[in-house]
Amino acid sequence: MEEEAKEIDITKLKQLIESARAISNQDKTYTDESYQALQEAIASAEVSLGEIEFESDLYAALEELQSAIDSLKEIVDLGPGWRFDFGSENSPVANGFERVSDKMNYDADRGFGFKNGTDGFRDQEGPDDLRRDFIIASGKEFQVDVPNGDYDVRIITGSEWNDNTSTYSLEDGETMGGENTAAGEFIEYTDTVTVKDGQLNIVFGGEWARINAVEIVAVEDFNVKFDFGTETSPVKYGFEQVANTLVYDSDIGFGLDQEVDTRDRGVSDDIRRDFIIGKDYQFMVDLRNGSYNVKIIAGDAITSNKSSYVIEGVDQGIISSGTGEFSVLETTVNVTDGQMNIDIGQNGRINGLEIYYDGEVKELNLAPLKELIAKAKTISNADGKYTEASFNQLVTAIKTAEAALETIDSEAALNEAIEALQAALDKLDTKEPNKEEPTEEDPDKSNSDEDPGNIDSDQVGGNDHGGKLPATATSMFNTLLVGFVLLLFGSASFFVIKHRRQQ
Numbered sequence: 292m293e294e295e296a297k298e299i300d301i302t303k304l305k306q307l308i309e310s311a312r313a314i315s316n317q318d319k320t321y322t323d324e325s326y327q328a329l330q331e332a333i334a335s336a337e338v339s340l341g342e343i344e345f346e347s348d349l350y351a352a353l354e355e356l357q358s359a360i361d362s363l364k365e366i367v368d369l370g371p372g373w374r375f376d377f378g379s380e381n382s383p384v385a386n387g388f389e390r391v392s393d394k395m396n397y398d399a400d401r402g403f404g405f406k407n408g409t410d411g412f413r414d415q416e417g418p419d420d421l422r423r424d425f426i427i428a429s430g431k432e433f434q435v436d437v438p439n440g441d442y443d444v445r446i447i448t449g450s451e452w453n454d455n456t457s458t459y460s461l462e463d464g465e466t467m468g469g470e471n472t473a474a475g476e477f478i479e480y481t482d483t484v485t486v487k488d489g490q491l492n493i494v495f496g497g498e499w500a501r502i503n504a505v506e507i508v509a510v511e512d513f514n515v516k517f518d519f520g521t522e523t524s525p526v527k528y529g530f531e532q533v534a535n536t537l538v539y540d541s542d543i544g545f546g547l548d549q550e551v552d553t554r555d556r557g558v559s560d561d562i563r564r565d566f567i568i569g570k571d572y573q574f575m576v577d578l579r580n581g582s583y584n585v586k587i588i589a590g591d592a593i594t595s596n597k598s599s600y601v602i603e604g605v606d607q608g609i610i611s612s613g614t615g616e617f618s619v620l621e622t623t624v625n626v627t628d629g630q631m632n633i634d635i636g637q638n639g640r641i642n643g644l645e646i647y648y649d650g651e652v653k654e655l656n657l658a659p660l661k662e663l664i665a666k667a668k669t670i671s672n673a674d675g676k677y678t679e680a681s682f683n684q685l686v687t688a689i690k691t692a693e694a695a696l697e698t699i700d701s702e703a704a705l706n707e708a709i710e711a712l713q714a715a716l717d718k719l720d721t722k723e724p725n726k727e728e729p730t731e732e733d734p735d736k737s738n739s740d741e742d743p744g745n746i747d748s749d750q751v752g753g754n755d756h757g758g759k760l761p762a763t764a765t766s767m768f769n770t771l772l773v774g775f776v777l778l779l780f781g782s783a784s785f786f787v788i789k790h791r792r793q794q
Contacts, residue, residue: 299343307356308336314363323390324383325364332359369529372508373435375403378424382414385421386528388504391433393426402436406492413501415451422449422477422503429500433493435507441485443513444493445506449477458496462486466496477503483510483579513648515576517545519641520565521553527561530643533574535567545576551639556592562643563590563617574633576646578626582653585624587633588643590617598641601634604703609637617642625652627700657696660709664692667716681720688715 311333316326332355339352369387376388384390393412397404409431414424425448448457449472458468461484468480484491495502518530526532531545535553539546551569558564566589590596590612600607602624612618624631635641667689672682688711695708 322364329359332356367528371512375505377426377502379412382424383420397434406432406434417451425501425503428495428502435491437491439486441510443508444482446480447504450501455501456497457500460494515646517644519567521555524555524565525561539575548573558592566640566642569639571636576631578631580626581651582649583624584647584649585622586645587620589640596638596640598638599636663712678720685715688712
């Protein structure tokens with residue numbers, strides 16, 4: 292008699308199905324592709340409930356459904372703006388972007404679409420969701436409803452399999468772009484436009500005008516993020532890659548002033564796992580003039596870190612962190628020359644950098660310099676307390692600082708002016724007690740005790756004394772005069788007495 296098959300307990304699968312069903316995408320938390328894959332896995336698991344005969348069947352169904360749950364991909368928040376992934380109705384959509392298919396004409400309720408249709412799409416399955424597919428749009432106009440204002444526009448164009456030439460114009464403006472790209476090459480065009488009628492209009496041109504994506508961000512919402520590391524390590528989604536070999540290029544608008552070293556520890560997230568490292572190097576990024584909030588992430592998974600940063604000439608201090616720790620430096624910086632410069636020193640590590648536009652250049656706080664000028668002006672040398680040279684240097688420094696008040700245009704220039712004036716204050720040299728500086732009359736004073744007999748002719752009759760006799764000469768003359776008078780008196784008395792005796 293055959294032994295009956297052991298009944299398989301499918302409770303765990305039922306519970307997992309219920310958990311999966313409870314996952315909602317009503318608030319658009321997950322990408323459409325990953326959420327749809329979950330729904331298909333749930334349907335497959337429900338079918339399996341009536342077909343499982345062996346433990347292996349159960350484990351396979353559990354594994355398939357759990358994999359779909361684990362593969363749910365949350366939509367990345369790339370910040371304010373409009374981001375469109377151009378392609379077919381069914382091809383994957385890049386995370387954080389919205390689908391625009393070749394059949395999507397403008398609709399006022401939706402707020403975007405093509406004015407006069409397209410010439411179709413192509414899906415070439417690479418290199419990523421954003422660039423694998425495109426819409427052919429030569430002579431076609433794409434419309435997006437936006438509030439009036441200034442916008443940064445980014446257009447991505449290219450093909451994995453074909454060469455391509457695309458042009459564009461914004462708001463009936465000048466035709467731009469037109470660079471030819473070979474198969475597998477993609478180019479990004481960036482521009483700034485003012486919208487005055489509540490709608491941004493982009494007209495595409497070129498032989499094929501293969502358009503992969505369009506991004507529109509209000510100027511006040513501008514941000515850019517960088518992931519520093521090796522040429523091959525993963526790059527955090529939404530960040531620009533900065534490899535240790537990327538030297539500044541004006542065409543891409545950012546880079547290093549020299550090649551440096553790099554490390555990839557292979558642990559932690561895509562930002563923290565790797566970094567670049569060097570001694571006294573600089574990272575540069577082209578930006579419109581304005582005020583920016585800056586965030587720097589630095590650290591190392593296997594050792595401690597101590598790196599210094601000077602941004603736009605202003606010393607921002609040092610990021611210090613222990614082994615396996617990552618510190619953050621946040622500050623606000625003014626850019627006044629179209630480029631942000633970050634000098635990196637000490638250990639010279641940087642993992643990530645985020646830059647957010649914060650409006651027009653902030654008015655500089657000149658109060659510290661004005662206060663230092665007022666303090667310096669209270670210092671007097673009427674009592675001869677300081678050496679003449681050091682006091683004159685302070686006077687010059689005060690005049691320079693006052694002139695700088697009218698020309699300072701950056702934190703770096705302000706700090707430089709403050710440091711220069713403070714240095715002049717610190718260098719004021721006090722005279723030593725009971726030690727007077729020599730005067731022109733000192734040589735005369737030093738001769739006053741000399742033997743009167745040693746007076747030279749210059750002292751007596753020289754023009755230096757205005758023809759006046761020295762005090763010693765006047766006393767000698769008086770003595771001689773008195774002696775001569777006494778001699779005359781004595782001689783007269785002698786002759787009078789002698790004459791009387793003869794009589």
